[in-house]
Amino acid sequence: MHAFANHVPAVVLRLDRNPFHHGTLGAVRSLGRKGVEVHAVVEAGGGPVVRSRYLRAVHAGPAGGVDPEAPEALLECLTGVSERIGRPAVLIAMDDLSAIAVSRIAPALRERFRIPHQPDNLPARVADKAELSRLCSRWDVPHPETVVPASGAEAAEAAWRLGPPVVAKWSRPWLLPAGADGLRSTTLVRTPAEARRLYERSAEAGSRLLLQRFLPAGPDTDWFFHGAFARGGRPLLAGSGRKELSWPVRTGLTAVGRWLPDPAVEEAALRLAERLGYQGILDLDFRRDERGVFRLVDFNPRPGAQFRLFADAAGLDVVRATYLDLTGQQVPQPSGGPGRVFVAENYALLAAVRGGSLPRGRAAGPARTAPARTAAAGGASPAVRPGAGRGRVETAWFAADDPGPFVAMLAALVGRGAGKGARALRGVPAQGRRTARAVVRAPRQREQPPPGGAASRPAPPEAPSEPDELVTR
Missing domain, CATH: 3.30.1490.20 (ATP-grasp fold, A domain)
Known part of the structure; x- marks a missing residue:
């Protein structure tokens, strides 16, 4: 078994105000289970993650938030955290804002933290939707x-x-x-x-x-890719998966996902990382169009919330792989993994209640075999092949060895639901309270085309019923 040297502490950084971000908990548990001293810098009171037995200490983020264009407040905050820890630590950004802000102050952090080498403000460039569209066009990566x-x-x-x-x-x-x-x-x-x-x-x-x-959602349309990369875009661990339930339904974050190798998804993601010379962790979202083409819709320069889906038979995931790489250790060749299922319990329940259905223990479709990467193309493929991971379920919150966050999540969820119910009842008159009914609205009249633009274009079909906000995490 590979020896995991855990002498370097780790700091997990999350600046967004989402106390239910289960990816942060996943990172704490992943490293903590290997004996790493894990610290967290979080906003919004920390949320259930602060109840984890694997968390050494919680540090408050900048009081007034962080401006990614001028992140001096974050530099001051992280300097204080480093002084309290007393020695250099691996820094892992868990959200886009954190990754972008850290990249801007990276030169001032390198004596205190071990962070990926990402030149030319790379996280901000790939997270910029306009820049991503240009990069996809330049390097022939399908994009809407x-x-x-x-x-x-x-x-x-x-x-x-x-x-x-x-x-x-x-x-x-x-x-x-x-x-x-x-x-x-x-x-x-x-x-x-x-x-x-x-x-x-x-x-x-x-x-x-x-x-x-617009690319309509449907069965087998939403896929994602997670990867950890060494300098120059050399892959350490990577995998593709399919979103089987999401919250909000059809357009939201992954409530249930399955690890399924797909050649088109993996090849496009690996090529993009290699061309960028990307180092660190990334999370890509793809949507398959009506012709079966996988189109990249989002590039997140940090771990995806469901990254623990991509853990091999020995527990190696993208966070552990990056920790090993940044501390100068060898990253072992992964083995086993595809077929695993990830479940975010709170979101999966909501999605199932709203009309989804929890997938059974087997894959809903055939797993496709990803192409091997030759030495000339950059080394052996880091994408794990079918093996010991098949059928195993990874839960976002529940863990027998770390029950505190799950209990805290349930308590917060029940409390939030009770609060919403009480507010709703207060807003309804005492007399005449009744069950809310669905309101069916007549379709709106389609507007005429703008002057001088596409006048001869036939009117498209009515818009499908989709939520106004599309979340692709």
Whole structure:
């Protein structure tokens, strides 16, 4: 068995305000189970993760939040954390904002932390939706057809030509002002007028608006890729998987996922990482279109929340692989894994109640064999082949050796539900309380095409019923 030297502490950093981020807990447990001294810098009170027995200490993040364009507050915070720990530590960013901010202050951190070498502000570049579209076009990675309009009129014309509906994204969602009414990172736009109005809020949003062709969700359409890479984009551990349940339903984060090798997904992801010279952990989201082409829709320069799905028979995952790489240790060749299932208990329950169905223990479709990577192409493939992992379920919250976070999650979930129920009852008159009924609205009249744009284009079918916000994590 591979000897795991655990002499270097680890700091898990999360700046977003999501106390139910199970990926943070996964990172704490993954390293803590190997005897690593794990610290966490978290916002929003920490959430259930602070109850983990594998967490040595919790450190408060910057009190006023972090501006990714000027992250001096984060530098001051991490300097204080380093001084309290007393020796260099591996730093693992768990959300996009953290990864982008750390990359901007990396030169000032290198004496205190071991972090991936990502030059030229790489995390911000790949997380930028407009830049990602350009990189995909440059390196022949399939991507949804995308337009970056330069005016409200261009936005309206693009919305008509691409759809409707079309997917509207802000190029740099981490710059969106907190609490801005109607400004979401991703929105489904159903009319040219909506696209025009959204474009007119570009200054408020802080970045450019993108309009993408809508790719309908359905069985076997949503896939993801997780990988850990050494310098130069050399893969250490990688795998592709399929989203089987999501929350919100059809468009949200992974509630249930399965590790299934797919050649097209893996080849596109490995090529992109190699061309970028990417070091560290990444999480990519793909959607399969009606022709069976996997199109990259999101690039996250950090671990995905379900990264523990991709743990081999010995427990090696992308966080452990990166820890080994950054501490100068050899990363063992992975073995076993595909067929494993990941379940985020709270989201899986919500998704099942809202019309989904929990998958059975076997794969719903055939697992496809990924192509081997030859030495000339960059070494043996890090994607693990079918073996000992088949059929094993990895839960996000429950762990027999670490029950505290699961209990805390349940208590918070029940408390939140009770609070919402009480507020709803207070808002209903005492007389005449009744069960809410679904309201069926007549379809809206389709707008005419914008002047001078696609006048001869036949009217597309009515927009499918999808939530206004599309979350692809």
